[in-house]
Amino acid sequence: MxxxxxxxxxxxxxxxxxxxxxxxxxxxxxxxxxxxxxxxxxxxxxxxxxxxxxxxxxxxxxxxxxxxxxxxxxxxxxxxxxxxxxxxxxxxxxxxxxxxxxxxxxxxxxxxxxxxxxxxxxxxxxxxxxxxxxxxxxxxxxxxxxxxxxxxxxxxxxxxxxxxxxxxxxxxxxxxxxxxLPYGPMLYPEDQVSTVPLRFLTAELVREKLFLYLHKEIPYHLAVEIEQWEEEDNLVKIMATIYVSRESHKKIVIGQKGQMLKKVGTEARKELEEILGKKVFLDLWVKVKPKWTENTSFLISLGLGTSNLELG
Ligand SMILES: Nc1nc2c(ncn2[C@@H]2O[C@H](COP(=O)(O)OP(=O)(O)OP(=O)(O)O)[C@@H](O)[C@H]2O)c(=O)[nH]1
Ligand SMILES: [Mg+2]
The missing domain is CATH 3.40.50.300 (P-loop containing nucleotide triphosphate hydrolases)
Structure with missing residues (x-):
């Protein structure tokens, strides 16, 4: 041993x-x-x-x-x-x-x-x-x-x-x-594959779909935050806010008759259901937050740029 x-x-x-x-x-x-x-x-x-x-x-x-x-x-x-x-x-x-x-x-x-x-x-x-x-x-x-x-x-x-x-x-x-690598003990349990919390992964999946379908500067001016996460027997109810920096971006993120938001939500939800092995109800909202990319306290509150190492 x-x-x-x-x-x-x-x-x-x-x-x-x-x-x-x-x-x-x-x-x-x-x-x-x-x-x-x-x-x-x-x-x-x-x-x-x-x-x-x-x-x-x-x-x-x-x-x-x-x-x-x-x-x-x-x-x-x-x-x-x-x-x-x-x-x-x-x-x-x-x-x-x-x-x-x-x-x-x-x-x-x-x-x-x-x-x-x-x-x-x-x-x-x-x-x-x-x-x-x-x-x-x-x-x-x-x-x-x-x-x-x-x-x-x-x-x-x-x-x-x-x-x-x-x-x-x-x-x-x-x-x-x-x-x-140096010699050393196991740092995390052997079945753990990440320290990323599920809430964070969920916000990221929504952001991924937004990145895929939106163009020009819009992806770089949006952020996703999970507002609510409720687990029931076989269902997870999630509410997330998509922050954009301008009213014109909000219109594009929502899309004509809400089509863009629906597409993004559906794709993120399907992927999440596979990961969680549960049904997911994903409610997406879009909020305008002018100049958020320059707002230090907001960037901190979003956890941007930080590490999740300590959460292991
Ligand atoms: N053909 C090909 N495409 C790749 C390969 N690796 C990554 N890609 C593509 O390159 C693009 C960028 O990949 P990412 O893994 O997001 O790159 P990244 O370095 O993490 O990018 P940032 O997070 O923006 O710094 C995606 O479209 C990938 O599918 C590869 O080995 N071959
Ligand atoms: Mg990357």
Missing amino acids: ENQEQEFKSGFVALIGPPNAGKSTFLNTVIGEKIAIVTPKPQTTRNQITGILTREHFQIVFIDTPGIHQQKGKLNSFLLKAAFAGLEASDVVVLMLDGNLYVKKTYLIQKEVSFIVQRLRQIDKPLLIVINKIDKVKNKNLLLPLTEEIQKFLPEKEIFYISALNGDGCAEVLKKIVEL
Whole structure:
């Protein structure tokens, strides 16, 4: 028994990178469950989201983080804080990059990643570079110049090529992470896959559908808050508010004859029913809250940019 404990490895692994690199997709794939919402739009993730992978000899606690970018505004500064806090809390760092984006535009890497690299240089932690979306790279020869470009500013770091979408290469990344993890005890119960509370996941699922169906600036100016959560025998009654920053956005979120809100509500409800194994009654309301993205106390009340690690 003693020997077994000594061999057990555990720790936190931060998933960081520019928006839209596939961090949340990777998290869901390796955990085998949908924990983090995923959309084709950048800046989908707004909090630290944990995914826990437990096997006989290790427990990896992944911390998915908001994509790092340098846009201005209070909401963005909250997101950045959450991303860098994830980095600070981790034992191993995975820098994820969208390989398909950069094979066409290698010049972009320097611009997008230098800000992250600056931060990485300030901390002394094992770092893996993961080039994602290689299922989309038809000509694999193009990965060579991309690799050389990355090595210019991140020399001597091991580079992995994966598809988070179909799982190719993910096992090799996991194997390397386990190698780098410190020895230590199990941090969470072995059957726990996340520390994300169900209420939070519910709000996220609603936000995911809104992100999928709404365009331009609207997704970036909305937030979802769960107002009520009542459980009965085989039914969960949930009331949620969708905050938008303008009256014109409210009209679009509701849609003609309420169609958009209905579509969003139905899709989120179906997914929730599967997760909860219960019938769900989901009541969505839309409220205008002007300039909420610049309202510090409101951002705090929404729990934006924060970690849910302590809730484990
Ligand atoms: N083809 C392909 N698409 C991928 C892959 N991984 C992620 N995607 C897609 O890329 C988009 C962004 O994925 P996310 O997982 O939300 O990216 P993210 O890094 O978490 O983005 P933020 O939360 O905005 O920082 C989604 O449309 C995914 O389906 C992959 O391996 N191959
Ligand atoms: Mg994400």
